[in-house]
Amino acid sequence: MDTNAQPPEKSTLKYAILIAVTAAVIVCIVREELSSEQRIVNLTGRKLAVLTNPPHLRAADVLAQWFNEETGAVVQNVVVDYKDMLQETLKDTLSGKPALDVVMIWYADLGTLAEKGSLADLTDFIEKNRNIIRPDDFIPSLYAPYTLYKGRRWAVPYDGDTHVLFYRKSLLSEYRLSPPETWDDYLNIARTVTEKGKDKGIYGAAIMAPRIPMIIVSSFMNRLGCFGGSLLDDKGRPAVNSPESVTALSAMVEQSRYALPTPLETDWEVSRDAFLSGRVAMAEQWTDIGVMAEDAAESVIRGDWGAVQIPKGSGSKGRHAPALNAGFSLAVSARAPNPDVARAYILFTSRPDITLRLNLINGGIDPVRISVLKSQEYRKFAPQVSSAVQAALGGASAWPNVPQTPKLLDELTSNLVMALEGRKTPQQAMDDTQARWLDILK
Numbered sequence: 544m545d546t547n548a549q550p551p552e553k554s555t556l557k558y559a560i561l562i563a564v565t566a567a568v569i570v571c572i573v574r575e576e577l578s579s580e581q582r583i584v585n586l587t588g589r590k591l592a593v594l595t596n597p598p599h600l601r602a603a604d605v606l607a608q609w610f611n612e613e614t615g616a617v618v619q620n621v622v623v624d625y626k627d628m629l630q631e632t633l634k635d636t637l638s639g640k641p642a643l644d645v646v647m648i649w650y651a652d653l654g655t656l657a658e659k660g661s662l663a664d665l666t667d668f669i670e671k672n673r674n675i676i677r678p679d680d681f682i683p684s685l686y687a688p689y690t691l692y693k694g695r696r697w698a699v700p701y702d703g704d705t706h707v708l709f710y711r712k713s714l715l716s717e718y719r720l721s722p723p724e725t726w727d728d729y730l731n732i733a734r735t736v737t738e739k740g741k742d743k744g745i746y747g748a749a750i751m752a753p754r755i756p757m758i759i760v761s762s763f764m765n766r767l768g769c770f771g772g773s774l775l776d777d778k779g780r781p782a783v784n785s786p787e788s789v790t791a792l793s794a795m796v797e798q799s800r801y802a803l804p805t806p807l808e809t810d811w812e813v814s815r816d817a818f819l820s821g822r823v824a825m826a827e828q829w830t831d832i833g834v835m836a837e838d839a840a841e842s843v844i845r846g847d848w849g850a851v852q853i854p855k856g857s858g859s860k861g862r863h864a865p866a867l868n869a870g871f872s873l874a875v876s877a878r879a880p881n882p883d884v885a886r887a888y889i890l891f892t893s894r895p896d897i898t899l900r901l902n903l904i905n906g907g908i909d910p911v912r913i914s915v916l917k918s919q920e921y922r923k924f925a926p927q928v929s930s931a932v933q934a935a936l937g938g939a940s941a942w943p944n945v946p947q948t949p950k951l952l953d954e955l956t957s958n959l960v961m962a963l964e965g966r967k968t969p970q971q972a973m974d975d976t977q978a979r980w981l982d983i984l985k
Contacts, residue, residue, distance in 0.1 A: 587615030771860025
């Protein structure tokens with residue numbers, strides 16, 4: 544996800560028709576289920592400021608339109624780069640004139656924001672509106688990390704991010720290769736395609752590793768869990784220099800030799816564009832790339848791609864173990880100028896019918912609900928990624944969301960970069976990270 548990426552504005556006629564028909568059916572069904580007071584709140588003329596970021600702007604604009612149509616309220620979307628969202632939220636809640644009502648938060652920042660008093664406690668609100676929000680329908684692996692801190696709920700899930708592995712069918716077929724089941728398979732594909740195709744500008748993989756924690760740590764997490772490792776042990780103590788962690792980073796360093804030059808400059812947008820233009824055989828990416836791949840306005844590989852789970856590691860601990868990479872929730876600012884409108888917006892956006900409608904547009908929002916993953920509408924809309932997404936989100940592991948998380952991720956990011964640059968061995972990088980994490984968490 545690039546900080547300057549502009550959300551796609553077009554989709555194919557096929558998807559446009561499907562979205563329109565599906566949305567109409569869903570609205571009719573839900574309006575029969577919800578009472579009039581649950582469905583319609585008259586907020587005509589009221590205003591609301593919502594914090595979002597560039598990759599999510601299209602979805603935010605669509606939600607603003609739908610919310611206005613139902614309630615009459617006018618939403619202003621405040622757009623900041625995702626790397627600045629934490630500081631923007633903190634700055635606003637500490638200002639003399641706070642402006643934000645609803646904030647989109649990266650779930651790893653949840654503990655920081657809750658401890659700083661920046662978020663309104665939504666525990667009772669969610670329980671009171673259980674019949675509308677339907678929290679039991681949220682995907683279990685993400686509901687707690689996206690919303691829960693110290694036994695209280697501070698947000699509702701919004702964008703259920705995880706990675707799957709996209710591959711280009713014709714490139715693998717050209718070299719008689721199959722989609723990778725293991726990271727050893729992945730390395731073989733990356734090496735084969737790059738060695739035979741780089742003179743033509745074709746590479747075996749795109750690996751995202753810029754000095755941005757949300758991006759480079761996502762790539763590392765894809766490998767860490769699959770080799771049987773974790774950032775913290777079962778008692779919450781740092782475990783980043785375990786043998787599994789070192790093996791995961793060693794694999795990432797070796798694979799980077801055969802990746803699109805250079806992984807340290809490959810962010811979300813670069814990886815996305817390389818895959819959609821047919822220049823790489825594989826890309827670990829957020830699942831909405833599968834929607835973009837079938838959009839003629841963005842992709843030259845329509846019908847020439849597939850998606851599978853992130854590969855598993857080798858050895859006795861090897862398994863498919865995706866991570867909740869990125870991922871966002873919506874929360875009410877503790878100093879919202881319009882808290883009643885903010886809660887109405889949270890209630891509206893978290894409704895199952897609205898979340899399904901939002902997952903049926905090319906807007907960068909991935910499922911957070913079980914009902915969406917199982918719906919015929921979503922399976923028709925994203926047929927090639929729906930099964931991989933369901934498998935990934937079913938058992939995805941979460942990143943820490945404690946108040947020290949930003950510092951922890953900064954330290955890990957610095958050492959991952961130095962390992963990829965060759966300035967540290969994987970063992971040194973993980974040992975140094977372990978030492979700093981122990982110091983930060985003591």
